[in-house]
Amino acid sequence: RFWTSLVKMATLLKESEKSTVTFEDKWPCMRPTVLRLLRQEPVTRAQWHDLFWTVHKVCLWDEKGALKIKAALQDDILNFITGVQVRVLAHQEDQALLKAYISEWRKFFQQCNYLPLPFNQLESALHGKTSTSVCKKLHTEHSVVGKLMLDSWNSSIFSNIKQRLQDSAMKLVAAERNGEAFDSQLVIGVRESYVNLCSNPNDKLLIYRQNFEQAYIEATSTFYRVKAPEYLNANGVQNYMRYAETKLREEELRGLKYLESSSNSSKNLKECCVEVLVTAFKDTILAECKQMIRDNETEKLRLMFSLLDRVPGGVVPMLAALEEHIVSAGLADMLAAADCITQDSEQYVEKLLDLFQCFSRLVCEAFKDDPRFLTARDKAYKQVVDDTTVFKLELPSRNPRMTGQKTQPESKCPELLANYCDLLLRKTPLSKKLTAEEIEAKLRDVLLVLKYVSSKDVFMRYHKAHLTRRLILDTSADSEKEENMVEWLREVGMPADYVNKLARMFQDIKVSDDLNQQFKEQMRATRGSVADNLHLKILNAGAWARGGDRVQVSLPLQLEDFIPEVEEFYKTKHSGRKLQWHHHMSNGTITFANNLGKYDLDVTTFQMAVLFAWNQRQDQRISFDNLRLATELPDPELRRTLWSVVSFPKMKRQVLLYEPEVMASKDFTENTSFWVNQEFAPIKNGKAQKRGKVNLIGRLQLSTEKTREVDNEGIIQLRILRTQEAIVKILKMRKRISNAQLQTELVEMMKNMFLPSKKLIKEQIEWLIEHKYMKRDEDSINVFIYMA
Template sequence: MSSTHGIPRPKPKIKPPKPRGPGTNVQEDWVKLSHAIKEIQNERANQLSFEENYRYGYNLVLYRQGDFLYKNVKTLIDEYLTQLTEEFIVPAFAAGNHADPTTRGQEGELLMKGLRKVWDKHNSSMRKLSDILKYMDRVYSVSAEVPQIIPAGLKLFLDNVLHRKTSPVQEQVVDAILGQIQVERDGYTINQTAVKECVEIYLQLEDQSAKQVYFTDIEPVFLAETRKFYVAEAEKLLQTCDAAEYLRRVEQRLDSEEARAYYYLSASTSPAVKAIVEANLLSPHLDTIVSMTGSGLDAMIDANKTDDINRMYRLFFEVSTHTGGPQAFRKGLRESILSRGRLINETNDPLNGGPDEVEEEKGKSKQNTPVQALSLALKWVQDSLDLKDKFDLILKYALLSDRTCELAITEALGSFINLNPRAPEFISLFIDENLKKGLKGKSDDEVDIVLDKTITLFRFITEKDSFERYYKSHLARRLLLNRSVSDDAERGMLAKLKVECGFQFTKKMEGMFNDMKLSADVMSSYRDYLANTTAPAVEINVTVMTSTFWPTTNSGAMCNFPPELLQACGSFERFYNTRHSGRRLTWQPALGNVDVKVAFKAKKHELNVSTFALVILLLFEKVADDDFLTYEDIKNSTQIPDPELQRQLQTLACAKFKILKKHPPSRDISTTDSFSFNSDFTSPLHKIKISTVASKVETQEERRETQDRIEEERKQQADACIVRVMKDRKVLGHNELVNEVTRQLAHRFHPNPAMIKRRIEALIEREYLERREDRKSYNYLA
C-alpha cells in the first residue's frame, strides 16, 4: 500500500485575467454595460448574463475608467428616477383641497402608493446594480472617496424625487401624510400601511449631516400641525364635554397618538407628541377640569365614579408630572374633603340647631334639647367616620394607595376635624355611647371595629388634653352609674389610647378603675361596721374617689340633702374617718343614683332615679295631688343649680315616664313653670329606670368653664415643660426654647408661641429663669 502523507500538495492560485490587447474598446464595454443597466431598470434582467456585465464593469475600473463609469451610472440612475417620477408620482398629485375626508384620504393614499412604487423599483434596480458593480465599489469608490453605488442611489433618490426642483413632490407627499393623519384624527379609517411605507422611505434617507430626512422634512411640520390641532381641540372639548368625558377624550388622544407614532411614524416622535397633547389639553386646564361644575373631581367623588377618578389621577400624575398635575389634583382632593367637612361641621353643630333649623318659626328660633344636641354630636362623628371611609376606598381603588395623595387626605381630614372646636368632646361622647351597657343593634366585635375607627379620628385631634378631660368625665359616669358594656371593653379602649399617647395619658383613668375596686372593699368593711352599730334608715353604697384621678370631684353640682340622706352620709363619714385620718370627704350627688319606692293610685313602682331627682321627688311627699310647686320653689328648697335642675325636671316631667306633671305642658323647662305629682301614673313595669342624659353636649356656659380649666392646666404643663428644658440646657435662646417646648407639648396640644412667651415671663417673675444680657436668651436659676 502506498502513502501520500509526505508529499506536499501545491497551493491553489487565482490567476489574474489576461490583459487586453491594444484593441480593447472601453466605449464598447460601456455601451454594453449601459444597455444591461437599462434592462435591469426596466425589470428585464432575467435575460442578462451576470458574469458578462460584471466583467464590463471590472474592465472599466481596471483600465482606469472608474470615474467615467461612476458618473455615467449616476446619470442613468438620475434619468431613471426622473422617468419614474413623471410616470407614477406627478399624476397622483392632489387635484385640490377637498372637503370630503374620504376623497382626501383616497388622493393621499394614491400619492403615497406611487412614491412607494418608485422607491421599490429604484431599490430593486440598485440591488442588482450593486452586484454587477461590486468591483467598482470595492476599488474605485474607496480610492476616490465617493459613496458606493447604493448610498449614492439613496442620495440621488432624495435629490431627484423628494427634493425635485421641477415639481413639488416633497410638499405633496408631506401634505398627503399629514392629511391622512388628520383624517384618522377626525375618526375615519385610513390605510395605515400606505402611510407607514411612505414614512419608512424618509427614515431610510439621510441628508448631508447624516440625519434622517424624516426628522427634517416630516416631524417638524407634523408637530406644528399637531399643535394647531390640539389648541382647537381643547377649546372644542371644553365647550362640549363634562370633566369625565373630557378626560376620556384626552386619554383616547394620548393612546391614539402613541400608537400612531409607534406604528407608522417614529417611536422617537412619541414623547414630543405626548408633550404637545399635554401642553394643550391638560396643562392649561388642570384647575378647570378639577373644579368643573357638576362633573369635576367633587362630583366624581359624590357619584363614586372610581374609574373616572382613577383616570384623572393617572393623567394628572403620569402625564402632567412636571406641569403641576399632581399639585392640582391634590389641591382638588383637599378642597373636596374640606368642603364636605365644613358641611358636616355646620349641619351637626348643636348651637345651630342642626340641619333642620333653616328658619325661625313663629318668631322663635328652634332650641335643641340635650337629647337632640347629643344626637347631633354623635352624628358628627359618624359622618366624619363615613367621610374617612369614603376617601379610604378612593385612595385604595382609584388612587392606587398613592403616598402623596394619602398625605393630602390625612392633612385635609385633620384640618376639618380641628376646625370644629367641639371635636374632642364629640369623639368622647361617641366612644361613651358605644361603651355603654345595653347598647342595642351592635355586637361586641362591631363595637370594637367602630372604636378602632374612632381612634383614627382621635389621631387627627391636636387638642388631645381637651379630649382627655371629656373622656375622663364620661368614663367616670359610666363607672359610677355601672353603665359600661364590660370591664374588658373599657380596658381595651384604654389600651388603644395608651398606644396612641403613652402611659401618662391614661394614668389617671387607670387610677379610676383602681378606686372602683378599692371602694368595693371599703363597702364590705362598712357593712361589717353597721352590723355592730345602729344602721341608718337609708342604705347607701359609696364610691370613694381619689380627687386627683376623677375629673368631677371638685366641680360637681351640690344640693340640700333631705334628713334621711344626711343621716346615712354622716354614718359613713364617721366610719371612714376612723380608718383614714387626715382625709376629707366631699359628696358628689350629681354622680349618684337611688332606688326609691313610689306609691301611685294604681300601684307602687320601684324607681331608679338620680340623687338630684330623689331630692326633687321628696319635696312632693307632703304636697297634695292637686297642689303644685313652682320652679322657684323647687330651686330654693334644693339649691340645685339651674342647668342641672332643668335637666332633672325635664327627665321627670317631659320624658317617657312622667312622674311629675308640668304646667303648662311642653318639652322645654322654663323658670315660670310649675309642677305637681302625677298620681295617675301607670306602667306595666314594676321596676322603672328613669335615666337622665348621662353624657350630654355641654352648654356654652359649661364649655367656657371647661375651656378655662383646660387653659389653666395648659399653663401648668407649659411651665413644667419650660423649667424641664431649661434645667437640662441651663442656657437657651428664645426661639430655641419656644421650638423645643412646642415640640414636647405637641402630643398634648399645640401651644401658641405667644402663650409660651407669657409663661416664660411668669417664670422670670417667679425667679425660675432670668434674661441674659443679650436679651435674646435665658439662664436657668437653680
C-alpha cells in the same frame, strides 16, 4: 542559498501580480454584479464570491483602488437613484406617489444591507483599520458603502420630494381624522424611510425628528385649532369635554401607529394635543366646575378631572372649588339642622358622619380618590368640624380670674364626640338596641371624625370624665368594648400618656374589686350581712381624680362609721399611702317610706345627706339655711342637689316640696322651706305605685357645680404646660433655632393634641426666656438658644 532563492522568487511573483491587478482592469468585471445587486436581479454564487475576491485584490494591490471603487460606486448609485426618482415622480396623485416611493425605498433599503458586504475591505483600506475592528463596526453603524447609499438617496430623491411626501402623508392622516379610510401603510412607510435614512451614528433619528415628527405635530395642531372651537361653539362645554377626551385617546392610538416608538414623539404629540384641546379652553371648562360640584354630577366631574389633570396646574382651581363647596355645604347643612343637633349629640355626630360620607363619595366617584382631592376634602372637612357657628365651647383666657376676661371660642365638636361615645358605651336605650358590631362601627366612625378635630385635648378631658363615671357607677354596656376603645385611641395617634392613664383606670378597677372582696370578708366577721351592702372603690388618684373635685359634706352616721374601718383595713394592705375620700363620686340606695308605700331610691351621696336631714323629723319643714348647716355642703352644690329632688324631670311627684315657688335653684333664699312629700310615689299608667325603685342620680353623679369651669380652665393650663414642654424639647434637641422653624416644629409636635395659637406660643416663649430656659441670640432677635 535555497531559502534566499525562494524569498527572491516570491518577491518577484508578488511584484508581477501587483503590476497586473489595477482598478481599471477589474472594475469592468465588478460593475455588472454591482448593478444587478442595485436592481435586485439574481446573482450567482460564483459572481458573489468573485466580487468579494476582486474588491480584496484591488484594495490590496492598487494604492488608490479603494478611493476609485468608492467613486465608481457613488456614480452608479446616483445613476440608479436618478432612475428611481423619474419612476416615482411620474405619479401625480398623492397616494400613487406614496406607493411608488415606498416600494422603491423598501427595495433600495433592503439592498443597503447586502451591497456593502463585498466592500468591507474598503474600511481597512480607507482608514487603515484591521479586519476585526471592521467586523465590530459593521454591527454598530453603517459601513462606508451603506452610508454612501443612504447619503446618496437622501441628497437626491429624498431632498427633492420630501416636502411632497410629508404633505401627502399629512393629508392622509387628516383624511383619517375626518373619518375617511385609506391604507395606513403609506404613512408608516414614509415614517420608516425618515427613520432609516439618517447615517449619523450619534443621532439616528435626527432626520425623522426634524421633518416627519415636526410636520405631524404641526398638522395635528393646525387641524384641532380649527375643529375644536367649532365643536365647542356648536355643542357646549359638557359635550366638548367628551369630544376632547375622545380625540385625545384617538390621537394617542394614532401616534402609536404612525410615530416612531423609540423617540419622544408620543410625548410631544400628547403635549401638543393637550395644548390645543384642553389648555386653550381651560378657563371655559373650569367655569362649569363649581355648578357641577354643587349638582353632584360625578360623571362630568370625572371627565373634567381627566382632561385638566393633563394640564400643569389644571386641577388647582378644581381643588379650591371642592374645598369651598365642602365648607359652604357642610356648614349650611349643620345650620339647617341646628334645632335638632344642638339638643342631641347623637344627631350631631350622625350629621357629621353623613356629611363626611357624602363628601368622600363625591371625591371617590368624581376624582377617583386622587390624593390631592382627598387632601382638599380633609382640609375643608376640618373647617366644618372646627367651626363655631353651630356649637361653641368657651375656653377662658390664660388668666381666668381676671375681671372682664375674654374667652376663646372653639368648636364644641370634641365634647359632643365624647358624649356620643358615652351613649354608645354606657347602658342607654341607644346601646341596648344596637348589636356589638353596630356599636363598634359607630365608635370607629367617631374616631374617624376625631382625626379632623383640632382640639383633641378637649375630647380627652371629657372622654376621661365619662369613662370615670361609667367605671365607678358600673354602667358600662360592654367592658371589652371599653378596653378596645382605649387601644383604638392609641392607634389613631392620641398621646401615649393620656392613653396609658385610661389603661391604668381599668387595672385599678380590677385591683379595687379584689380589695373590696377582702374587706367584705373581714367585715362579715363583725358586721354580719351589713358588709354585703357596702361596695368600695379604692383607686389611684393620679389616673382618676383631680384635687379640685373634692367637696366637703356631712355624711349620715351610718356611713361615717365605716370610714375609720376602711382606712384601718387599707393600712394593713399598703403602708405609706393615704386615702382621700371623694364623696361626690359615691352613691347608694336608701329606703323611703311614706303614707302610700315603700320605695328604694338610688341617690348620690349629696342627695343622701340632704334626705337624711328628715330621717328623725319626717313631718317638719326645714329652711335652706338649716339644710346648709346640717349637710355642710357648699352653697352651689346644695342648691343643685336640692333642685334635683324638688324638680326631677322624669318624676310627676317629687320627693321634696318647697315654697315659695322659684324658676331655678339660684332663686332659693335663706328662708325657702322644704319638706317631705308624703304623697310621693312613682306613677305608672296613671296610678301611684306602692312599691318601686327610682333613680334620682341622673347626670349629677361625678360632677360638681365648678366642674365645667374647672375643666375648661384645666384645658387651658394643660395647653400652657404642654407648649412649654414641647418648646424645651425642641430647643434641647436643636440647641439653636429660628423663630419660624420653632413654630413649624412645635405645631407638628402638638397636632395630635391641639393647634397652639401664635399668641400662646409667643407668651410661652417669653415666659421661658424670663425663667432662663432659653434666650435670644444677641445678633438676631428671631433666633433662640437653649440654656442648659
